Amino acid sequence: MKTVQQIFLASLVPLLLAGCGASGVETTDGGTYSGDQQGDDNSTDWAAIELVELGENGLLKPNIQTILVDNELHVFYYDAHTVVEGETFDFGEEFDAVYDLMYLVWDVDAGEIVIEPEVVEVLDNSSGLSAAYDASSLQPNVIYQGGDIVDSCQVGQGNIMVSSEDSLGWYDETAAIGLVERTVDVLSDGLVGGSMDIAIDSDGNQHISYQFHYEGCDGINLNYPDLHYVLLDANTDYSSLENDAYAALEESVDGNLYSYSSGVLSGAELNVAGGVNSIVINDAGIPIILYSHQQTNTDAYGLKVAVRNEADDWSIEWIDEFEDCVVEGIDAALNPEGYISAAVYTYGCESDDDERDDDWHKLHYLTQTASGWTVEPLYTTKQIGQYPSLAFDGEGNPMIAYYEIETYSGSELTNLAVAYKEDGSWDLQEVSNYSDIGKYNQLKITDEGKALLVSYYDAGNSILLFEKDL
Structure with a gap:
């Protein structure tokens, strides 16, 4: 990893050269992290900074998450390290490498790291990650798949954990265990994790949406998860809860439907709920979850929205504009108007001839209005949209960061790009077309109008920060 001084000096290069037409920071092999390399008119003035270089230890996915507070960018990500002799873990033995959940803070105004990378938790997976800021305690919170080993099936750690920091360091709390009420006690602690998201309301209550895989034992459980939700009250201590107590906390939002006759399972409608999901708290304090859904009995694909209602239940509807689309990013x-907006990535929508075209990647901007939902497809000559991240500038204009995948003729792209809507129209621009940058994107915009885009540089095995004054 570059030192703080090296990172700071590197950050000055594009700023000093911006007036000379510089398009990015030069890398050690002569390329640039940002800028136009293909000679078209799509030049960019994003400055590129390497935040951290990851270890070469078989990391599957860094799953980056960021929080912007008072011009400090809090960054959570996964790294991995090789297990050394004598190193032990609560979750098992005989690991060649384990996953480190890491945390650092970048000061936007100073242009430097002010909290060096530190370990939040060591885990046996890097399956899921989400973070949110608790304004009541002035602390960032992060959720992940960890905690206890699932009682059965050797699937490893299988709880949703939430970690925050105090004067003594990082501490964690179990948010959900995946209580399986349909089975005997020995299998009651199921598998939760994978896709997950957290939002924190003004009172400090944590709202978490996540996937539930039942016992996690076989293909049915793993491939047909439910979408669940848990609310953790800010004034309640959950540290001493027994497993059975989670029955009152964990709620099923959507998923599989089972029918029983005389207490015996007699039928099932299998669904895939929440493969990707995103939770938002509106101005009235109501949690709203957008999530992907596949109804296998009818082969119906699409996007659903679940709204918490006055009966403490969920009102669920399909968003018609995504009918028969495989949704893979939300x-x-x-x-700023107080409604829900979302960047939605679809991969394959059913065509008029009733054949699903799996080669078409599309990005959409979804907005809730007083009369329903509106969808704006972002048309381009490329197939785009993976790893979407949405932010708004001070004028309420949306910007979406995303990954360019390929042309419609099949040529691979692997570029980082943004779509920015001003004066009623979208401007799509490459941020970097250098060597596969653009995965696990996180976009934030400061009150002063500086866009901060954190992205994974696959070939360089590092996390980059791109900056631009809008």
């Missing part, structure tokens, strides 16, 4: 946020 980033939802509350827009």
Whole structure:
């Protein structure tokens, strides 16, 4: 990893050269992290900074998450390290490498790291990650798949954990265990994790949406998860809860439907709920979840929205504009008008001839209005949209960061790009077309109008920060 001084000096290069037409920071092999390399008119003035270089230890996915508070960018990510002799873990033995949940803080104004990378937790997986800021305690919170080993099936750690920091360091709390009420006690602690999201309301209550895989024992459980929700009250201590107590906390939002006759399972409608999900708290304090859904009995694909109602239940509807689309990316946020907006990535929508075209990757901007939902497809000559991240500038204009995948003729792209809507129209621009940058994107915009885009550089095995004054 570059030192703080090296990172700071590197950050000055594009800023000093911006007036000379510089398009990015030069890398050690002569390329640039940002800028136009293909000679078209799509030049960019994003400055590129390497935040951290990851270890070469078989990391599957860094699953980056960021929080912007008072011009400090809090960054959570996964790294991995090789297990050394004598190193032990609560979750098992005989690991060649384990996953480190890491945390650092970048000061936007100073242009430097002010909290060096530190370990939050060591885990046996890097399956899921989400983070949110608790304004009541002035602390960032992060959720992940960890905690206890699932009682059965050797699937490893299988709880949703939430960690925050105090004067003594990082501490964790179990948010959900995946209580399986349909089975005997020995299998009651099921598998939760994978896709997950957290939002924190003004009172400090934590709202978490996540996937529930039942016992996690076989293909049915793993491939047909439910979408669940848990609310953790800010004034309640959950540290001493017994497993059975989670029955009162964990709620099923959507998923599989089972029928029983005389207490015996007699039928099932299998669904895939929440493969990707995003939770938002509106101005009234109501949690709203956008999530992907596949109804296998009818082969219906699409996007659903679940709204917490006055009966403490969920009102669920399909969003018609995504009918028969495989939804593989969602980033939802509350827009300046107080409605829900989202960047939605689809991969394959059913065509008129009733054949699903799996080669078409598309990005959409979804907005809730007083009369329903509106969807704006972002048309381009490329197939785009993976790893979407949505933010708004001070004027309420949306910006979406995303990954360019390929042309419609099949040529691979692997570029980082943004779509920015001003004066009623979208401007799509490459941020970097250098060597596969653009995965696990996190976009934030400061009150002063500086866009901060954190992205994974696959070939360089590092996490980059791109900055631009809008």
